Amino acid sequence: MVSIERMMQYLQEERKGSIYVTKQGCDFVNHFQEMITRERVVIRDENKIIPPGMELQLINESSINAISTKIDEEYCIFVYKGIVEEQKEYLRRYDWNFFSSEEEKEQYLDDIIEYGFYFIAAHEYAHIFCGHLDVRLTEPNELIAEECEADMFSIDYLMKYIQFIHPIENITEEVEKLFLAVYFLFENMQRQNYQEFYNDKLMQNYYDPDRIQKRDHPLDAQRILYLYDMLNIVVITDEAKLLPIKENIIEKLRHIKRIGNVEHSINDVNYTIVEDSINKIRKSIKDIQEKIPRFNA
Numbered sequence: 001m002v003s004i005e006r007m008m009q010y011l012q013e014e015r016k017g018s019i020y021v022t023k024q025g026c027d028f029v030n031h032f033q034e035m036i037t038r039e040r041v042v043i044r045d046e047n048k049i050i051p052p053g054m055e056l057q058l059i060n061e062s063s064i065n066a067i068s069t070k071i072d073e074e075y076c077i078f079v080y081k082g083i084v085e086e087q088k089e090y091l092r093r094y095d096w097n098f099f100s101s102e103e104e105k106e107q108y109l110d111d112i113i114e115y116g117f118y119f120i121a122a123h124e125y126a127h128i129f130c131g132h133l134d135v136r137l138t139e140p141n142e143l144i145a146e147e148c149e150a151d152m153f154s155i156d157y158l159m160k161y162i163q164f165i166h167p168i169e170n171i172t173e174e175v176e177k178l179f180l181a182v183y184f185l186f187e188n189m190q191r192q193n194y195q196e197f198y199n200d201k202l203m204q205n206y207y208d209p210d211r212i213q214k215r216d217h218p219l220d221a222q223r224i225l226y227l228y229d230m231l232n233i234v235v236i237t238d239e240a241k242l243l244p245i246k247e248n249i250i251e252k253l254r255h256i257k258r259i260g261n262v263e264h265s266i267n268d269v270n271y272t273i274v275e276d277s278i279n280k281i282r283k284s285i286k287d288i289q290e291k292i293p294r295f296n297a
């Protein structure tokens with residue numbers, strides 16, 4: 001186990017940073033550690049293999065980011081406090097007035113912040129679990145595929161987690177919160193990333209080989225879209241039915257962002273370019289999965 005002192009030393013030397021301690025932050029960290037521990041026990045019992053563990057801390061950096069690294073051969077994840085505190089401020093700019101009381105609204109925003117933290121932490125854990133951290137690929141398209149695989153791992157894991165701990169009637173609302181958490185994190189992240197600055201050349205970002213070559217992350221807009229595609233949960237009671245998660249999310253977003261009911265004219269050509277860019281990323285995940293040795297392979 002890496003000691004707190006050793007992590008503090010690493011943060012100070014490598015990043016001029018420090019561990020950030022709050023009650024809320026500690027609750028999130030402890031809860032996520034428990035979630036992963038439970039998962040490791042299940043995998044151990046089923047497969048007789050123990051997935052890697054990790055240390056997790058919130059650190060005193062305010063951008064929307066997180067890192068995973070190795071300190072003395074142990075895996076460590078550091079989530080920036082921006083994911084919790086600055087993100088909460090960001091959410092407050094929007095219109096959440098569909099709640100009947102201020103308390104209800106605050107609780108809802110806190111839930112979104114909590115899911116956002118788990119999404120980011122599980123994304124970083126995926127880099128460890130899937131072997132990305134050890135293999136150190138360098139090609140831009142491989143790095144993009146790793147990010148995409150980590151995003152999908154994270155949302156897939158959290159959707160299963162929600163189904164595991166909540167009764168059927170609450171699943172739609174919980175997944176809705178999870179997705180809104182991710183959506184607003186990417187939206188906020190987009191503002192701090194120069195590669196996302198579109199000006200009037202929005203579509204060029206998706207197909208221009210020169211721009212693609214310079215990127216080592218999927219565009220935030222691409223990340224939102226491929227994760228949105230994953231929001232299908234079928235429940236089987238006396239019949240099999242698909243939960244209306246996607247419809248509810250669109251409706252909520254319209255309200256929160258005050259878009260109203262304007263029908264957007266969909267530009268088919270543009271949409272095809274975006275779809276195509278996402279399918280290319282999906283395909284490159286298969287390529288890296290063959291290339292990277294997995295702990296359970």
Ligand SMILES: [Zn+2]
Pocket residue numbers: 123124127146147150
């Ligand atoms: Zn990542």
